[in-house]
Amino acid sequence: MGNLYCGISDIGHVTNEYLRKNPSVTDPDDARIAEDWEDEEAQDDEEILTSSKKSLAHYVVFVNTLHLAADVGPDCWGKSRLQPVEISVYLHLQSSFLTAAGQSDDVLDSVHYGHLSKAISAKVDRSSFNGIEKLVAVVAEEAFALAGEAVTEVRVVANLPKQILLAEGLHVDFTISKEGATPAARRVSVVDLVLPVLIGVNPPEREAKQRVITNIVFHERPGDRPLSAYPQIVADIVKNIDASAYLTLEKFVLEIVRTACLASDEIDSVTVRSQKPSALSFAHSSGVEITRRKIDFPRT
Known part of the structure; x- marks a missing residue:
């Protein structure tokens, strides 16, 4: 019985201490609930810290x-x-x-x-x-x-x-x-694909093609099977680009993403990063990067 009394006294002391530190809380029941929340949050933080230490x-x-x-x-x-x-x-x-x-x-x-x-x-x-x-x-x-x-x-x-x-x-x-x-993971990347493209909104950009450097990352579904025919996929992308003109890199990149996502049933998602080295006088390039999954482009 004495142990129970001491336990109740301790709870009351802790609650009073919480009320003293938090004058906006006036109800002892609310104080006990808040204390419980803080204890749970502290425990969660400790578990996260312990987990992160293990993973390092x-x-x-x-x-x-x-x-x-x-x-x-x-x-x-x-x-x-x-x-x-x-x-x-x-x-x-x-x-x-x-x-x-x-x-x-x-x-x-x-x-x-x-x-x-x-x-x-x-x-x-x-x-x-x-x-x-x-x-x-x-x-x-x-x-x-x-x-x-x-x-x-x-x-x-x-x-x-x-x-x-x-x-x-x-x-x-x-x-x-x-x-x-x-x-468990299959990723294929086309590195620094360089193409001459008619792209841009400025009058000089509408008269001459400029270099666009593109990197494409394909994420395939896990499994043990032959890779998709990436040389042919890239050839199809290049063919589409050659027949088109663009005002913005956003349109250019999104069109490549769409073509790449729909090129094979094994491709789950695609990231395309394109940059124009000639766009800015005192910068290496300006660019756009877009990632989409196959489900973002339903077949019609």
């Missing part, structure tokens, strides 16, 4: 831009032959490995990126694959085999600089988890 610990071993040659299908001239392939691979490892490798300063406690690059080169260089996605699968397989139980997921980025005739490259970016055999 991560450990990635990577090889950036390994230059190789492989036959992954037709190049920008439609010929199946060896073409340059630039491969980057990121091994996301268990956070406990960070502690061991960081404290011991011993390469044996980590994943040897030298061995990783040699293993990838041996499997990929001057080899033939039925599509770039098959090459990515081989790279991921080598990464999982080398890292063993330490790895949680592998991200592979392959750049084909000779795949799109008017662009700097075609990037294929897959993330594959250890639990799933199929890629």
